[in-house]
Amino acid sequence: MWRRATSLSSLIFSSSRRPLRDQQGAYSLKAWEFFCAEPFKGEGCLSKEKNLFITFVLGGPGSGKGTQCAKIVENFGYTHLSAGELLRQEIASNSEDGAVILDMIKEGKIVPSEMTVKLLKKEMESCDNGKFLIDGFPRNEENRIAFEQIIGAEPNSVLFFDCPEEEMIKRVLNRNEGRVDDNIDTIRKRLKVFAASHYPVIEYYSKKGKLYKIDAIGTEDEIFERVRPVFAACKGAH
Ligand SMILES: Nc1ncnc2c1ncn2[C@@H]1O[C@H](COP(=O)(O)OP(=O)(O)O)[C@@H](O)[C@H]1O
Numbered sequence: 001m002w003r004r005a006t007s008l009s010s011l012i013f014s015s016s017r018r019p020l021r022d023q024q025g026a027y028s029l030k031a032w033e034f035f036c037a038e039p040f041k042g043e044g045c046l047s048k049e050k051n052l053f054i055t056f057v058l059g060g061p062g063s064g065k066g067t068q069c070a071k072i073v074e075n076f077g078y079t080h081l082s083a084g085e086l087l088r089q090e091i092a093s094n095s096e097d098g099a100v101i102l103d104m105i106k107e108g109k110i111v112p113s114e115m116t117v118k119l120l121k122k123e124m125e126s127c128d129n130g131k132f133l134i135d136g137f138p139r140n141e142e143n144r145i146a147f148e149q150i151i152g153a154e155p156n157s158v159l160f161f162d163c164p165e166e167e168m169i170k171r172v173l174n175r176n177e178g179r180v181d182d183n184i185d186t187i188r189k190r191l192k193v194f195a196a197s198h199y200p201v202i203e204y205y206s207k208k209g210k211l212y213k214i215d216a217i218g219t220e221d222e223i224f225e226r227v228r229p230v231f232a233a234c235k236g237a238h
């Protein structure tokens with residue numbers, strides 16, 4: 001069950017251009033309740049003193065996660081951690097893990113969670129900012145559980161960019177960043193992995209009332225206008 005099916009999401013992400021005034025008021029109040037919950041104080045290896053405020057950013061390959069994260073950072077002062085980017089940096093470092101990771105990425109497979117969470121943890125620990133956008137993670141239940149166990153934190157909220165497969169394929173093939181996995185064969189494998197593994201994660205956060213499903217079709221700016229109210233409602237709270 002999506003949040004969209006409930007009052008909040010239908011208000012935030014409805015295609016209606018001008019929500020009614022009282023609807024906007026209701027939305028603001030609810031968004032405040034959901035998004036501005038007490039920041040999580042890390043209880044795992046991350047300092048207990050650090051107030052963590054975590055948003056997971058999910059969606060298939062090419063759904064626009066990275067593009068929208070850049071806009072959120074610019075407007076709302078988050079630190080962006082892309083799981084895929086951290087894995088690519090690990091490959092570039094020529095470490096032992098890097099060799100394993102390269103093989104997995106070429107095949108469109110999900111890298112063992114402890115490797116990915118180790119990289120996320122290192123970044124989170126070395127960052128003064130406690131507000132994190134974690135992009136492309138968790139991609140499956142194993143990722144989700146490993147994060148909870150190793151970091152000792154849960155996300156405050158989860159964005160899910162909902163995009164049709166044909167649009168994702170088109171965008172990835174046009175991405176032109178020289179990635180080893182942005183070719184049609186690997187994309188098809190990644191889409192299969194995505195279809196097989198993302199739903200339980202989405203469902204888990206939906207049941208917790210933390211999921212915000214966003215229609216990922218439109219221009220980058222149009223999509224950001226669907227994202228903005230979610231963060232704007234909370235600006236100044238952290
Ligand atoms: N709304 C959009 N419409 C068309 N192209 C987009 C849109 N958002 C992002 N793109 C482009 O699609 C490609 C994939 O976007 P990206 O943000 O890297 O997605 P993801 O991180 O989900 O794989 C990039 O080349 C990006 O410039």
Ligand SMILES: Nc1ccn([C@@H]2O[C@H](COP(=O)(O)OP(=O)(O)O)[C@@H](O)[C@H]2O)c(=O)n1
Nearest residue numbers: 061062083084105108109110111136137139
């Ligand atoms: N949590 C994650 C994130 C990415 N990855 C790997 O890294 C690849 C690229 O991830 P990405 O998030 O940069 O890809 P996009 O969705 O941005 O296209 C994935 O296809 C996986 O092989 C992973 O194994 N586990």
Ligand SMILES: [Mg+2]
Nearest residue numbers: 065066084136
């Ligand atoms: Mg990306």
